[in-house]
Amino acid sequence: MEFWLFLAQLATVALLLAICHRPLGDYLAITFTSRRDLRVERGIYRIIGVDSKSEQSWQVYLRSVLAFSIVGVLIVYLLQRLQAWLPYSLGLPAVPQGLSFNTAISFVTNTNWQSYSPEATVGYTVQMAALTVQNFVSAAVGLAVAIALVRGFAAHRSGTIGNFWVDLMRGTLRVLLPLSVIFTLVLIAGGVIENLNAVHAVHTIAGATQNIPGGPVASQEAIKLIGNNGGGFFNANSAHPFENPTAWTNLVEVFLMLLVPFSLPRAFGRIVGDRRQGYAILAAMAVIFVVSLSLMTWAESAGGGAATQAAGGAMEGKEQRFGILGTTLFGTTSTLTSTGAVNAAHDSLTPLGGMMAMLNMMTGEVAPGGIGAGLYGILVMAVVAVFLAGLMVGRTPEYLRKHIGAREVKLASLYFLTTPTLILAGTALSFGVPGVVQSVEKTTIFNPGQHGFSEILYAFTSAGNNNGSAFGGISANTPWMNAALGCVMFLARFVPIVFVIALAGSLAAQEKSPVTTGTLPTHRPMFVGLLVGTILIITALTYFPVLALGPLAEGLH
């Protein structure tokens, strides 16, 4: 019975994506290759002083990405610090410095890690003008960088990779905004609230009072999922009935998290002029997704852990309306994309179920990954896979008729080394620096034993992959955690972006080499297997020791 429900649910998601990924992928390809600007876009380019016809070199494109993101951090920081003077702030004071720093970076880097409880920290103006805006534009930045890399593969001896400001505006206005408008209405129809009411008290039939919150939730919820952001309007995130009221809205939210990431391979295939290449990437993503979902579902259904067994099932931290299957589908989706929304308490997942959430992020979030970031992540891994295959069988390392030389391999290697370095260093320093370790052990960690270690590992894994979910029992609003996680989120977002855009520039400058008998075909099942294998081997080699200290030790206890 459970098995058939699992299959039916998975088949529904697969069917919805199968229907939508082609038109949306084609639309994405057209959006980012068209020469025409919409009238409203022309108006905006005039206001901001951009010539939409001028193309940028990779250095200028990169500087634009960084300038826009740094200005974004400053604005989100300032709005939080000025909260006391802003309208619709629900009487809440300014957000403290350390927390504002962490939150500003968190939302600009598309991580949406929250060291705070939103109900008690941010009013409606900060929610809308600071956080909702970054929900859109941080996603649009990821999309733009992915498209720039794809242009690099498609170009022939080109000194430019597009114009960041044009990509940013088109991604926002032509893709994210229309989708968000439609799905805001779908979510309201399901019961997600959308109002500007203050918190108001009602008198219950048992003779108590209950404070019911309000807020422009649905409009943020839609882009939270479509843009793979994941920051909750409420503390409980998508477990909160006002964010995710029913089992069918739960399925809609899962679909929204996967929609753009699973459509991008199609757009990629179209732009490079060979759709089969897109399908190969899509297949690699889908294989990892289905295997991972099955493993987490198995772990939660089996119900490991002493407390879980005492309760007779893994329902601690889960909502009755979603059950175990609705929870593992959401949790897997959220951690394999860069969303990090949760519809259950991940801290209370079974030991191996919680490990799967961590492992999903540790794969680098490429199956299908965050918006844009998933595609550029897996394309970098494809470069690595081609190189490894070249070493093994003595073929010319080439991908999409571009020569994979020393410079490309160096950039790809630096890319996949950055995040693990930050995660492992952050975790190690938390337990290694005198002064810090006391704060981490006494204040931050919530659960005892190995699970407490897992909470810190999870936090840095989440920050290092710009995911944003948490083993939520921890108190992350401490000077060390706010600063360390803030730095990890910033570096883990923008250092890899430097390598990706440099790679785009390097590829764009090359001429397309002719296909020979020595060329490894990269659209066949064998390459899909090679790509999946490369991702899994790199993940396992990097993280096995640290997983053995935390969730693996707890799960096999």
Add this chain to the structure above:
Amino acid sequence: MSPTFRGTARQYWVAVRAMVVLTVVLGIAYPLAMTGIGQLTMPVRASGSLIQEHGTTVGSSLIGQSFTDAKGVPLAQWFQSRPSAAGDGYDANASSASNLGPNNPALTKAIDARKAQIEKLDGADASSIPPDAVTASGSGLDPHISPEYALLQVPAVAEARGLAASKVETLVKSMIQGRDLGYLGEPTVNVLRLNLALSELDPGGDSGRK
């Protein structure tokens, strides 16, 4: 000034203007327009699916409530919700899970205590108590319980109100919601709606004097 510096400064000036334009469009116009459309076309849902009884709002059909006295002791005349970690229990402005780990002894202890309480209150056998009855939800605001937990509470509620158990059981069965579309999520019983229906059936029993 070097050309690189000038170019960089120019990029920042573009970035500032772009952020201002995007904040107006995405941070003000978009959420306010969606709020307007939502309130015009679906006012009940956009406002929180509130339930009115005799002209006063008694809660939201989406947000769970406590049916206990001020000290947290269950009131026998009402069906009980799941345990909650939101504030002091079902504080809708402080949503939260317990976040207790699957091997945390504190959680095992809490679950054992809840089981003992349900055994006492409902006269149920420990092995028949479903997991949702002894675990806190992810939001702390779960409006639902499983049909098993609702049916398990029937004898005690019926006794507290002096009603026939069969009558209360029929009511519970009529309130069971199947899976969405027949296969999504789990079957549920909305506790607030169930208790409101119970109150309609037996208004005299609400104060629990019987």
